Amino acid sequence: MALYHEAAEVINTAAQSGESIKATVFSKKSWKSDAKTLVALSIEAGRWSEILSEVIEKSELLKVEKQLTPALGLVLLHDFLLSKKGIVLSESHGLHAAIRRHRARLQAELTKERLRRGFQSVDVLRDHLKGQTKDIAGAQSERRVRWVRVNVLKTSLLDQLQSTFSKHRKVPSLSDLWKCDSLSASKPIYVDDNIPNLLALQLDDAAAFSQAYRDGDIILQDKASCFPAYLLDPNLDSGDVIDACAAPGNKTTHLAAIMAERSVGHASISNHVFACEKDVVRSHTLKQMCQKAGALSVVRVLGKQDFTKLRPNDRKFSKVTGLLLDPSCSGSGIVGREKDVFLLKLPRSGTIVNNNLTSRGTKRKRNGQGQTGHSQQDIGTIEEVPLDAYGDGVALQKRLDNLAEFQLRILKHAMSFAAANRITYSTCSVHATENEDVVIRALRSDVAKRRGWRVLLRQDQVEGLRKWSRRGELQACEAAEERYGNRSDHSRLQERSEIADACLRCTKGSGEGTMGFFLCGFVRDGQNVDATTSSTEEESSSSTDQPAVEDEWDGFSDETDQET
Numbered sequence: 001m002a003l004y005h006e007a008a009e010v011i012n013t014a015a016q017s018g019e020s021i022k023a024t025v026f027s028k029k030s031w032k033s034d035a036k037t038l039v040a041l042s043i044e045a046g047r048w049s050e051i052l053s054e055v056i057e058k059s060e061l062l063k064v065e066k067q068l069t070p071a072l073g074l075v076l077l078h079d080f081l082l083s084k085k086g087i088v089l090s091e092s093h094g095l096h097a098a099i100r101r102h103r104a105r106l107q108a109e110l111t112k113e114r115l116r117r118g119f120q121s122v123d124v125l126r127d128h129l130k131g132q133t134k135d136i137a138g139a140q141s142e143r144r145v146r147w148v149r150v151n152v153l154k155t156s157l158l159d160q161l162q163s164t165f166s167k168h169r170k171v172p173s174l175s176d177l178w179k180c181d182s183l184s185a186s187k188p189i190y191v192d193d194n195i196p197n198l199l200a201l202q203l204d205d206a207a208a209f210s211q212a213y214r215d216g217d218i219i220l221q222d223k224a225s226c227f228p229a230y231l232l233d234p235n236l237d238s239g240d241v242i243d244a245c246a247a248p249g250n251k252t253t254h255l256a257a258i259m260a261e262r263s264v265g266h267a268s269i270s271n272h273v274f275a276c277e278k279d280v281v282r283s284h285t286l287k288q289m290c291q292k293a294g295a296l297s298v299v300r301v302l303g304k305q306d307f308t309k310l311r312p313n314d315r316k317f318s319k320v321t322g323l324l325l326d327p328s329c330s331g332s333g334i335v336g337r338e339k340d341v342f343l344l345k346l347p348r349s350g351t352i353v354n355n356n357l358t359s360r361g362t363k364r365k366r367n368g369q370g371q372t373g374h375s376q377q378d379i380g381t382i383e384e385v386p387l388d389a390y391g392d393g394v395a396l397q398k399r400l401d402n403l404a405e406f407q408l409r410i411l412k413h414a415m416s417f418a419a420a421n422r423i424t425y426s427t428c429s430v431h432a433t434e435n436e437d438v439v440i441r442a443l444r445s446d447v448a449k450r451r452g453w454r455v456l457l458r459q460d461q462v463e464g465l466r467k468w469s470r471r472g473e474l475q476a477c478e479a480a481e482e483r484y485g486n487r488s489d490h491s492r493l494q495e496r497s498e499i500a501d502a503c504l505r506c507t508k509g510s511g512e513g514t515m516g517f518f519l520c521g522f523v524r525d526g527q528n529v530d531a532t533t534s535s536t537e538e539e540s541s542s543s544t545d546q547p548a549v550e551d552e553w554d555g556f557s558d559e560t561d562q563e564t
């Protein structure tokens with residue numbers, strides 16, 4: 001029967017090309033199987049792929065049953081464990097027998113994975129996975145919002161409401177943007193109640209591209225992208241700030257605007273934003289954007305500068321107390337970039353086993369940091385292999401792992417700045433690997449422990465973000481703690497829920513008009529230079545001895561990236 005081999009081919013092709021399952025099936029006409037059945041099986045197996053891949057890896061199925069490829073194992077296992085009909089092959093068929101031989105182990109591993117994620121039954125888990133798909137798919141049909149940040153470096157909210165938007169009518173909630181009053185000639189406008197100086201328009205409202213936009217008086221910036229600078233909350237007493245990964249500069253100019261607004265009535269702004277950008281072309285864009293926004297009196301652009309090569313003890317940065325980190329990421333939260341509505345994950349092909357055991361079955365040493373489920377040796381090997389060499393479709397997860405390594409390195413480097421006491425870490429990714437995982441791994445790192453870094457609790461956050469209800473994922477924090485922390489330490493339970501609640505998430509398709517986004521703030525006590533920051537620490541957190549994983553994946557900015 002061709003169905004399972006063909007579904008495996010579909011999954012491999014979709015994983016490598018990034019095309020959707022449907023597009024993959026319908027782009028080829030010569031399938032032996034019925035196309036609809038093929039789509040249905042591939043989509044279902046894809047939706048369950050993250051969980052089934054764990055089951056396959058932990059049961060070591062592919063190590064024993066050499067005739068199974070990762071994708072073939074995935075589709076067969078789907079039908080064996082989750083379909084009412086079971087595997088539609090005779091029991092004597094070799095593929096059926098290869099799965100059936102491991103029935104008890106496979107069922108036990110599925111139960112473990114389900115319980116680990118906190119679901120009472122397979123049906124509840126099934127509903128959850130379907131719901132997740134709908135949430136993401138919903139984003140594609142959601143009526144989009146145009147967010148407009150009033151640039152208070154050059155103008156004020158009141159000025160803009162009385163000039164650029166004087167013909168607009170204010171609506172009391174975001175959803176009212178689309179409750180069109182057909183008799184009214186005026187367009188609706190909503191003043192956001194989370195972020196100061198932020199307005200929402202209908203997506204096709206031409207006022208967004210008016211003279212005020214051309215003059216830099218208003219900046220088009222997704223609401224979620226305004227969270228980091230606002231959460232960092234730089235005030236007059238708080239010294240300098242570094243924006244570590246700054247181009248095109250939306251968050252840089254937002255930081256500058258907040259600092260300038262708070263200095264009104266004071267002689268001059270004495271604190272600076274150091275805006276660091278590694279890429280040559282994007283450094284140029286960053287300078288232009290800062291100039292257009294009137295931010296150059298506050299911002300010092302460090303163009304063509306790798307942040308991880310800045311020296312945390314450099315006197316130039318001795319007044320830096322805040323760092324905003326918005327590093328390159330998978331961009332999976334950006335609206336319009338979604339290709340598939342779930343993360344298609346395939347099991348590793350029989351060589352790498354679970355997170356606790358090495359291939360010899362001995363316990364892997366835990367050092368509390370830098371662990372990804374791969375040894376350092378694994379990471380080195382991964383970088384030497386071009387992405388298209390992953391014929392088994394693990395490319396996406398591998399990219400996420402590589403990005404997370406890079407993001408963690410940026411975060412740990414920021415934590416070592418001498419006078420730093422406040423950091424924000426953000427991504428426009430929906431994947432826990434780049435989000436809660438990185439937060440937990442950073443908190444468990446040596447530099448965080450030594451310098452007393454902890455998450456900025458919800459109760460201590462600026463008001464507009466304290467009341468934002470979409471918080472981090474507790475399950476993801478627990479899973480990350482289990483993977484990277486100390487499993488036997490049950491006293492951490494409370495801390496995990498505090499960490500999840502400290503994190504902020506935005507979800508596309510939620511009706512809140514945002515892209516998918518993640519943010520976490522970190523704080524530490526002590527305003528002064530930490531004498532224990534040694535040059536050794538600087539060296540260990542600098543990039544010189546680390547592989548340049550970020551180079552492999554260019555990363556994305558938020559939607560305004562293209563509009564600057």
Ligand SMILES: C[S@@+](CC[C@H](N)C(=O)[O-])C[C@H]1O[C@@H](n2cnc3c(N)ncnc32)[C@H](O)[C@@H]1O
Pocket residue numbers: 225244245246247248249250251252276277278279282305306307308326327328329550555556557558
């Ligand atoms: C997600 S974008 C930042 C978007 C920006 N914060 C904004 O709001 O406009 C990430 C940026 O980090 C830059 N980058 C990546 N690695 C870097 C590094 N090691 N040092 C400095 N910049 C880096 C990338 O070139 C890219 O421009």
